[in-house]
Amino acid sequence: MKHNPAPxxxxxxPSVPPPPKTLPYAPTHRITPPSSVLEPLTxxxxxxxxxxxxxxxxxxxxxxxxxxxxxxxxGDNRQRKRSKDVSLIAGHYxxxxxxxxxxxxxxxxxxxxxxNNWIKAVLIGKFxxxxxxxxxxxxxGKVLDLGCGKGGDLTKWAKAAxxxxxxxxxxxxxxxxxxxxxxxMHNASRFPAFFAALDCYTHPISTVVPAEILSPPPRxxxxxxxxxxxxxxxxxxxxxxxxxxxxxxxxxxxxDNVSRYLRRGGMFIGTIPNxxxxxxxxxxxxxxxxxxxxxxxxxxxxxxxxxKDQRPVFGDRYSFFLxxxxxxxxxxxxxxxxxxxxxxxxxxxxxxxxxxxEVFQENQEDKEFGPLMVRMKVVDQNGESHMNEDQxxxxxxxxxxxxxxx
Numbered sequence: 001m002k003h004n005p006a007p008x009x010x011x012x013x014p015s016v017p018p019p020p021k022t023l024p025y026a027p028t029h030r031i032t033p034p035s036s037v038l039e040p041l042t043x044x045x046x047x048x049x050x051x052x053x054x055x056x057x058x059x060x061x062x063x064x065x066x067x068x069x070x071x072x073x074x075g076d077n078r079q080r081k082r083s084k085d086v087s088l089i090a091g092h093y094x095x096x097x098x099x100x101x102x103x104x105x106x107x108x109x110x111x112x113x114x115x116n117n118w119i120k121a122v123l124i125g126k127f128x129x130x131x132x133x134x135x136x137x138x139x140x141g142k143v144l145d146l147g148c149g150k151g152g153d154l155t156k157w158a159k160a161a162x163x164x165x166x167x168x169x170x171x172x173x174x175x176x177x178x179x180x181x182x183x184x185m186h187n188a189s190r191f192p193a194f195f196a197a198l199d200c201y202t203h204p205i206s207t208v209v210p211a212e213i214l215s216p217p218p219r220x221x222x223x224x225x226x227x228x229x230x231x232x233x234x235x236x237x238x239x240x241x242x243x244x245x246x247x248x249x250x251x252x253x254x255x256d257n258v259s260r261y262l263r264r265g266g267m268f269i270g271t272i273p274n275x276x277x278x279x280x281x282x283x284x285x286x287x288x289x290x291x292x293x294x295x296x297x298x299x300x301x302x303x304x305x306x307x308k309d310q311r312p313v314f315g316d317r318y319s320f321f322l323x324x325x326x327x328x329x330x331x332x333x334x335x336x337x338x339x340x341x342x343x344x345x346x347x348x349x350x351x352x353x354x355x356x357x358e359v360f361q362e363n364q365e366d367k368e369f370g371p372l373m374v375r376m377k378v379v380d381q382n383g384e385s386h387m388n389e390d391q392x393x394x395x396x397x398x399x400x401x402x403x404x405x406x
Contacts, residue, residue, distance in 0.1 A: 107324045108323055108324055109297060109322070109323050109324055109325065109391055109394075110377075110386065111378070111385065111386030111387035111388070111391050112297070112387055112391040112394055112395055113325075114376055114377045114378045114386060115356075115360075115378050115385075115387060115391075115395050116239075116271075116395065116398075117152075117376055118369075118372065118373055118376045118378045119271065119356055119359055119360075119398075119400055120153060120156065120238055120271065121156055121369070121372060121376065122359055122363055122369050122372075122400070123269045123270075123271070123400050123402065124153075124156050124157070124160055124236075124269070125368065125369065126352070126402070127234075127267045127269050127351075127352065127402040128143070128160055128233075128234045128236070128267060128269060129160055130267075131233045131234050131265065131266055131267045132160055132161070132162060132233050132234060134233070134265065135163070135233045136216075136217045136230060136263065137163055137164075137217050137233075138217070139163045140161055140162060140163030140164075141160075141162055141163055141233035141234065142162065142163060142164045142165075142166070142231060142232045142233055142234075143157055143160075143162050143164070143165050143166065143232065143233065143234045143235075143236065144166045144168075144205070144231075144232045144234070144235045144236070144258075144261065144262075145157075145165065145166065145167045145168070145235075145236045145237075145238075146168055146169075146200050146205075146235065146236070146237045146240070146254075146257065146258070147168075147169055147170075147200070147237050147238065147239075147240030147241070147243075148167035148168060148169050148174075148175075148178055148195070149169055149171070149174050149178065149238075149240075150174045150177040150178050150181065151167065151177065151178030151179075151181040151182055151195075153236070153238065154178070154181060154182055154185065154193075155185075155189070157191070158185065158189040158190070158191060159189075161191075162191050163191065163192070164191065164192045164193070164194075164213070165182075165191055165192070165193040165194075166193070166194050166195075166205075166209060166213065166232075167193065167194070167195045167196075168195075168196055168197075168198045168200055168205060168208070168209075169197060169198075170197065170198070170199045170200070171197065172197035175195050175196065175197045178195055179193075179195045182195070194209065194210070194213060196208040196209065200253075200254060200257050201243065201244040201246075201250040201251075201253055201254045202250060202253060203253070204253070204256070204257060204260075205257050205260075205261070213231075214229060214231055214261055215229070215231070216229045216230050216231055217230070217231075229260070229261050230261075230262075230263030230264065230266075231261040231262075231263070232261050232262050232263065232266060233262075233263060233266050233267070234262075234266060234267050234268075234269065235258045235262050235266070235267075235268045235269075236268075236269050236270065237258070237268075237269075237270035237271075238270060238271050239271050239272075239398075240270075241254065241270050241272050241334065242272050242273055242331050242332050242333070242334045243331065243332065244332075245314055245315075245316075245332040245333065245334050245339075246314065246315055246317075246332050247314050247315060248313075248314045251314060251339075251342060252342070255342065255343060255345075255346045255348065256346065258346065258348065259346035259347060259348055259405060262405045263405065264347075264405050264406060265404065265405065265406075266404070266405050267402055267403070267404055267405075268348055268402070268403040268404075268405065269400075269401070269402045269403075270400075270401055271398050271399070271400050271401070272334050272398065272399060272401065273320075273331070273333070273334065273397050273398055273399075274355060274396075274397055274398060274399045275333045275334055275335045275336060276336070277355075277396070277397060278300060278318070278333065278397065279308050279311070279333070281293045281300075282300075282302055282305055283305070283307065283308065285305070291303070291304060291305040294321070295390040295393055295394070296323075296390045297322065297323050297390040297391055297393070297394045298320070298321060298322045298323070298390075298393075298394040298397070299319075299320070299321040299328075300318055300319070300320055300321075300397075301318060301319045302316075302317070302318040303317045303318065311333070313335055313338045314332070315332065316332060316333035316335075317330055317331070317332055318330075318331055318332075318333070319331070322394065336353070336399075343403055347405050347406055348403040348404070348405055349403060349404055349405075349406050350401065350402070350403050351402050351403065351404050352400070352401060352402035353399060353400075353401045354399060354400050354401075355396060355398075355399050356395050356396050356397075356398050356399065356400065357395075357396050359400055
């Protein structure tokens with residue numbers, strides 16, 4: 001049976017307070033004028049904001065502004081992640097401090113950093129030096145450094161006696177640091193250089209590099225007709241090309257920027273993670289383990305653990321952490337065979353591919369590169385390495401490559 005509650009006693013009936021008076025909006029301590037209206041940031045505003053000086057303060061607090069993407073379905077979730085990747089990558093490298101030489105020696109992975117520098121010096125010595133000596137420019141060769149970072153390779157290019165250097169990078173703060181580093185070089189070794197911030201995977205380099213720099217030299221009798229704008233003798237991409245493999249469009253834009261102004265006979269050199277090794281490590285994990293591997297120095301974590309034959313050529317995403325260098329930055333797998341096929345469409349043909357340990361084995365006794373290991377502090381006078389086993393394992397994630405334009 002339904003019982004209706006007894007009516008409340010009038011004495012216990014709660015009183016209803018009178019409605020508050022509506023006060024006019026009339027602040028007495030305004031900061032902005034009355035006509036000021038706040039408007040949402042545009043996509044362009046967001047990109048500029050994330051590249052500003054001091055953006056590292058936001059990155060440290062994990063309070064980044066991200067471009068909005070519809071949140072529907074797994075595919076859209078992956079797209080939303082990738083829409084943030086460019087900002088995350090630029091923000092990470094903008095936030096990395098440009099420490100002095102003495103402080104760099106205090107790095108816990110100083111042995112690994114020295115070894116990676118030596119690898120780059122070997123690549124430059126083996127492939128860039130001959131191309132620069134054969135340059136059509138009368139005063140020496142020209143180098144395009146895509147992903148130049150803070151200018152860490154400027155000294156190497158000075159020793160190669162380049163006539164002109166073009167350094168481009170997505171991180172605007174890094175470009176300022178590279179420009180400053182170049183300005184502080186000794187007059188005897190300093191060469192003309194141009195620096196600019198640019199995402200070389202979405203924009204042609206001609207959007208920032210002046211036309212006079214991209215103009216070819218006077219033609220020589222031995223030059224073949226219709227060779228194109230033979231401006232650069234060498235294009236270098238060190239530890240950065242894998243970011244382009246987020247999509248085929250970005251990879252093609254990158255290769256067009258590499259090839260368009262590279263002369264025939266010119267060299268494209270670089271270093272990238274070893275896809276075969278990484279996927280082998282991933283697929284050898286126990287079935288119930290997270291898609292992650294590494295050691296005390298580095299960690300690689302994939303988005304999934306699909307078999308190799310089911311993985312995409314482009315957009316195979318993972319996060320990479322390296323002590324005192326990279327903090328969980330999104331990266332993409334570069335599968336070698338599809339990369340070679342794509343590069344050939346841009347007249348780039350492979351002439352060298354070695355894992356880092358192979359580069360070491362074939363050059364440690366070389367009359368030039370062997371002593372260089374001591375000078376670059378890869379090993380001491382007794383030949384003892386400054387790397388421990390974990391650093392050595394991290395180094396061997398990478399391969400070095402060289403392509404010739406034909």
